[in-house]
């Protein structure tokens with residue numbers, strides 16, 4: 326059975342992009358794979374976190390995994406910092422990572438621009454820690470959105486390099502990216518991806534937004550010139566993005582949706598129906614989240630058990646790595 330590994334940073338409220346680009350796929354993939362899903366808290370430390378709210382943020386991501394349908398009977402769910410091998414392998418991989426290949430990372434360049442004054446070493450090293458996450462579990466496939474492909478490619482490079490230097494140790498992972506939903510764009514600006522760090526909350530729909538807020542945000546979402554509701558990401562990027570969200574939220578084909586609105590007089594009816602599709606799509610997840618809120622002990626036990634299982638695999642890989650490089 327092939328192994329999949331993926332993770333989300335607890336660095337803010339999760340949005341539809343995270344869900345449609347990543348978590349929704351995990352739920353489907355967990356049935357045919359050995360699945361490992363991590364809350365990558367150490368990654369989130371690369372930007373300042375308030376110690377008073379960080380714990381809640383970390384737990385909220387784990388709750389979303391469960392509410393979305395990740396089943397702890399089928400998948401390992403755990404918190405990155407509970408398995409010390411992640412930081413340990415990161416250090417070893419640092420010694421075979423080259424500075425220019427990290428300088429090339431698009432996300433680093435963007436973040437370096439945003440955090441000019443407090444650019445920390447963790448931001449630079451972020452992709453190496455991500456490679457450690459992936460390689461520790463001998464991962465075959467990494468289900469992620471499009472923005473993480475470059476990081477998974479670095480993990481491949483490091484795995485190949487390590488294997489060349491020290492002998493076959495790591496599985497060479499590949500990114501698993503679905504065509505639809507891999508890059509959900511901002512509602513206020515369809516030229517940029519939907520992002521937690523966008524300056525305006527009009528950019529995204531969070532997984533916990535109320536039906537009223539969802540309706541309001543979709544009503545305000547920018548559209549393209551013209552009235553046709555057609556899927557054309559180049560000429561009509563805003564409508565193409567809304568059609569993608571509609572299709573994934575409702576389970577209907579984009580072609581069907583185009584047909585339904587072929588004679589629409591404008592965008593109003595389309596936006597109304599889209600809002601209801603998103604509200605209904607998120608309803609079960611939001612209901613389960615409420616149940617989990619009153620069940621923190623169960624949540625902590627799942628994370629504890631998950632960490633134990635993850636540790637078994639990670640410590641075995643780490644032992645192999647240490648043997649290969651001659652550590653005593």
Ligand code: TYM
Pocket residue numbers: 330331332333334335342343344345346347365368454455458459467468469470471472473476506507508509510518519520
């Ligand atoms: P993060 O927390 O930024 O995002 C979590 C997942 O959501 C996807 N995503 C999107 N997909 C579609 N459209 C969007 N607008 C959008 N925005 C985000 C991301 O591609 C990602 O799959 N570095 C990772 C976390 C990580 C990780 C790992 C992932 C750490 N270690 C090992 C996989 C394997 C990150 O920051 O994701």
